[in-house]
Amino acid sequence: MILQFIAHDEQQQCRFGAALARCLQKGMVVYLSGDLGAGKTTFTRGFLQGLGYTGNVKSPTYTLVESYEFAQLTVYHFDLYRLQDPEELELMGIRDYFNEQSIVIVEWPSKGEPLLPPADIIINMSIVPQGRTLIISASNDKAQQVLSHFQIS
Numbered sequence: 001m002i003l004q005f006i007a008h009d010e011q012q013q014c015r016f017g018a019a020l021a022r023c024l025q026k027g028m029v030v031y032l033s034g035d036l037g038a039g040k041t042t043f044t045r046g047f048l049q050g051l052g053y054t055g056n057v058k059s060p061t062y063t064l065v066e067s068y069e070f071a072q073l074t075v076y077h078f079d080l081y082r083l084q085d086p087e088e089l090e091l092m093g094i095r096d097y098f099n100e101q102s103i104v105i106v107e108w109p110s111k112g113e114p115l116l117p118p119a120d121i122i123i124n125m126s127i128v129p130q131g132r133t134l135i136i137s138a139s140n141d142k143a144q145q146v147l148s149h150f151q152i153s
């Protein structure tokens with residue numbers, strides 16, 4: 001299943017993130033691909049707001065990962081843009097972040113290959129004159145099921 005949308009501004013970009021938050025399940029992994037400025041962090045901010053988070057969402061460009069604790073789960077937001085070597089992921093104990101109580105969102109997943117665990121959902125974003133395109137695809141049956149409930153409010 002592949003879904004395609006255009007988000008015309010930052011607010012709409014957030015709304016797509018919030019829509020994914022409403023249907024995603026614990027234990028899932030989301031890759032956000034796309035050029036610099038394609039809206040990956042903005043989408044993640046919307047995702048976190050969709051879960052009820054009201055604080056600041058910082059880009060984890062320098063820290064590699066930011067954690068957000070919720071009552072039922074933890075969201076880990078990675079930005080691997082500045083990763084020098086995928087081996088660094090091994091050193092930071094990457095596997096511990098991916099578990100049944102977490103949701104992991106990864107910007108620049110290509111920098112983490114081949115050590116980064118695979119995604120359930122992959123979103124490709126591009127900059128277009130009208131805003132940003134989002135192409136959302138499911139990598140397995142469970143993700144397919146999740147995306148069948150994806151709805152913009």
Ligand SMILES: Nc1ncnc2c1ncn2[C@@H]1O[C@H](COP(=O)(O)OP(=O)(O)OP(=O)(O)O)[C@@H](O)[C@H]1O
Nearest residue numbers: 007008009010013036037038039040041042131132
């Ligand atoms: N759908 C949209 N339409 C227009 N502008 C947008 C849209 N989504 C995000 N933006 C704007 O684009 C800029 C870059 O967004 P953002 O930081 O989310 O990109 P990014 O993909 O995370 O970039 P990076 O790869 O540098 O981390 C921000 O100023 C944001 O407000």
Ligand SMILES: [Mg+2]
Nearest residue numbers: 040041059107
């Ligand atoms: Mg970003």
